[in-house]
Amino acid sequence: MATRKIPMRKDIVTGEMVPKKDLVRVVKTPEGEVLLDPTNRANGRGAYISLDVKVAQLAKKKRTFDRVFTVKLTDDFYDELVAYVDHQQARKELFGDER
Numbered sequence: 001m002a003t004r005k006i007p008m009r010k011d012i013v014t015g016e017m018v019p020k021k022d023l024v025r026v027v028k029t030p031e032g033e034v035l036l037d038p039t040n041r042a043n044g045r046g047a048y049i050s051l052d053v054k055v056a057q058l059a060k061k062k063r064t065f066d067r068v069f070t071v072k073l074t075d076d077f078y079d080e081l082v083a084y085v086d087h088q089q090a091r092k093e094l095f096g097d098e099r
Helices: 053-062 064-069 075-095
Strands: 008-010 017-019 023-028 034-037 045-050
Touching: 023 075, 034 075, 045 053, 045 064, 045 075, 053 064, 053 075
Parallel strands: none
Antiparallel strands: 008 017, 023 034, 023 045
């Protein structure tokens, strides 16, 4: 059986190419709203960040998504991002790669 191609995406914080299943998509909708996209299907411009709490905290420190989407985001968005990444990282450690 042939091996399947693994979709890769670039983590905007670290600049590394990572398998898509190990990333979280953040999307800016056509209405200008920036939100987390756990389904990877929301309409709008997307950017990816690794499922690593340290990377999410670095994104908060550098205000990465403010620059990427050219908007001013609140600290609440970054806190939600860090909490979501922490939760997903814990799930991955408990249940493995079934996402």
